[in-house]
Each structure stands twice: as structure tokens, then as C-alpha cells.
Amino acid sequence: MIDAVGDEAVVELRVAELADAPTMLRLIHAAFAARPPVDPPAAALSETLADIEAHLVEGYGVVADVDGVPAGTLLLTPRADGVVYMHRVSVHPDHRQAGLAAAMVRGAAELAADLDARWIELLCRREFPQTLRWWQRHGFTIDREDDLGHILRRRLPVRVEVPTADDMHRLGASLAGLLRAGDLVIATGELGAGKTTLTQGLGEGLQVDGPIISPTFVLSRIHPSRVGGPGLVHVDAYRLGSAAELEDLDLDASLADSVTLVEWGAGLAEGLSSDRLEVDIRRDADRGDTTGEDEGRQVYVVGVGPRWATVDLGVLAVEGATR
Numbered sequence: 001m002i003d004a005v006g007d008e009a010v011v012e013l014r015v016a017e018l019a020d021a022p023t024m025l026r027l028i029h030a031a032f033a034a035r036p037p038v039d040p041p042a043a044a045l046s047e048t049l050a051d052i053e054a055h056l057v058e059g060y061g062v063v064a065d066v067d068g069v070p071a072g073t074l075l076l077t078p079r080a081d082g083v084v085y086m087h088r089v090s091v092h093p094d095h096r097q098a099g100l101a102a103a104m105v106r107g108a109a110e111l112a113a114d115l116d117a118r119w120i121e122l123l124c125r126r127e128f129p130q131t132l133r134w135w136q137r138h139g140f141t142i143d144r145e146d147d148l149g150h151i152l153r154r155r156l157p158v159r160v161e162v163p164t165a166d167d168m169h170r171l172g173a174s175l176a177g178l179l180r181a182g183d184l185v186i187a188t189g190e191l192g193a194g195k196t197t198l199t200q201g202l203g204e205g206l207q208v209d210g211p212i213i214s215p216t217f218v219l220s221r222i223h224p225s226r227v228g229g230p231g232l233v234h235v236d237a238y239r240l241g242s243a244a245e246l247e248d249l250d251l252d253a254s255l256a257d258s259v260t261l262v263e264w265g266a267g268l269a270e271g272l273s274s275d276r277l278e279v280d281i282r283r284d285a286d287r288g289d290t291t292g293e294d295e296g297r298q299v300y301v302v303g304v305g306p307r308w309a310t311v312d313l314g315v316l317a318v319e320g321a322t323r
């Protein structure tokens, strides 16, 4: 799992091995010690190496390396009810940077989706309303309360196998069947992952004017419908440094009567709408499980917000699998 964050730093996410436990313990202690004290104190602070090792035996860990240096970690514990419990979400204070925690959580959600879980949950201490808002911006909602805080949960992405570029095109076309005017799609994935290919399929499915090309030099392009349906607004946020610059594109004006797809929108475009479809494209090679010749991709699709609460995205996986 590789994730580009910002312009320079390369964030690499990996599934922890038992040998990572000492590093994870150090990161967890550093991150939790940097938080304002709470009563009772976070259990993380008194956790030992044996505890971390036990967590790794019964579940999974994720380690985020920034330019090769371990900078963040988290633990995942699968439960029998289709929920993966995420805990000890830690970013070392020396490595606080835009997007790192979000990249870790995205990786964690993918890992949990690969485990066939339906939900990811975590505890957010009641003392930290700002942290609660961060989780809410990242699609988590309060499910219930417990003694120490809110139990937050988020639906896990549906995973679609996409062996070829044609399949990616078809996935985009199937996606069109689920979308309507006002919908926002945020597409993530490294250079050449297939975001534009997916958008081309989407444009075909929506029956909008083409050609849909990589809008890297033009930040956004409007493709009107040929059939009186919603148009497609195709945005490339790669060169945008901030959500404020995205606002300058004035997408709000077209949002309501179009389908809007933002490439490289993660971390920037969430503010455009509380309802959105997040599409994260991963290459087989990123996952270290092919020789590099394979052109396979895994696409993780998750809906965030009330708009998507009752939409069955599983149809995308089924359609993908039957071709």
C-alpha cells in the first residue's frame, strides 16, 4: 500500500509483523503522551510490548513509514459480528502532517474490507470534540455511547477486482447507474492508477459529451449530457495545494445539477459535500503481490453520508466478478 501525501513525502503503509511491535509501542506511547491528559488515562499509555504482540496475534497492525521512517501506526481487531475494531491510532508528534492519519485510516479500511468485514469502529474519547469532528469529516458517525466516549463507525468499502483497463471502463459505466445529479465522487490512486479511465467509463454511462481526457492542465472540465441527464464535471486536484484553491474553482455552482468527479480529491474535496462516493484505486504491484507485468487493480468503493446509507454498492463487485 503506497500513498503519496503532499508534494514530497512518500507515505508507505504496510501490514505490521510481530517484529514491528517495539516500533509500534514507541509510536503509540509518543502519540498518546502528546495528547492532553484525560481521566481515566488512555490505556494506550500503560500498554506493554507483550500487549502489542498479543494484539498482533489476535488481529492486525498497520505501520505508516514516511520516507522510510516509521511515523504512525494503528491496530485492528476483527470481531465475530462483521466489525473490525480500530484502536491506538497514532501519529508520532514529529510527523504530524496533512493527510498522514487519513492515509492510515484509508489503508486500515481497505485491510478490513479485505477481511470481508462490513464495518469499522473505534472509540473517540468524549474529551476531544475536535477529534470527533475529524472522524466525522472522514465519514464516521456516532453509533452509540460507552463509559469513556463515543463509539464511531463507518461502513467499509466494497472491493472490486479490475483486471484490465477495459474492466475499469466498465466499472465506471456501472457506477453511472448509481449516480444522479448532485453526487460527488472522489477518486484516489497514484499516478496512472486508472482514475481517468474510470471517469471515461462514467462519462459513457452518463452519456455526456467527450472526449474525457486527463484534465491536468485544465483544472476542471464540464461535459454536458447528450440525453438531458446530469452533466459530468471532471476535476483534477493534483496541482491544487489546498481546499481553498478548490473552492476557487467554484464547483458549488455546478454541483447540484451534475455528477462531479474529483481526481486526487482525497483530503481536499470532502468539504464540497457531506455525501460522497469515495473510489480508491490500488495496483496489484502496490500491494507487492505481482511481478509488475500484471495490470490488475483493486478498486475500493465506499459511500459516505445519508445519500449512500441505503445504496447497495455490492452490485459493483458482483457486476465486476461476473464478466
Ligand SMILES: Nc1ncnc2c1ncn2[C@@H]1O[C@H](COP(=O)(O)OP(=O)(O)OP(=O)(O)O)[C@@H](O)[C@H]1O
Binding pocket: 162, 163, 164, 165, 166, 167, 168, 189, 190, 191, 192, 193, 194, 195, 196, 197, 198, 214, 263, 295, 296, 297
Ligand atoms: N486494470 C486497469 N485499470 C485501469 N487502467 C489500466 C489497467 N490496466 C492498465 N491500465 C492502463 O493504466 C493507465 C491508467 O491511466 P489513467 O490516466 O486512467 O490513470 P490516472 O489515475 O487518471 O492517472 P493520473 O494520476 O495521471 O491522472 C492507462 O494507460 C490504462 O490503459
Ligand SMILES: [Mg+2]
Binding pocket: 195, 196, 197, 214, 215, 263
Ligand atoms: Mg487522470
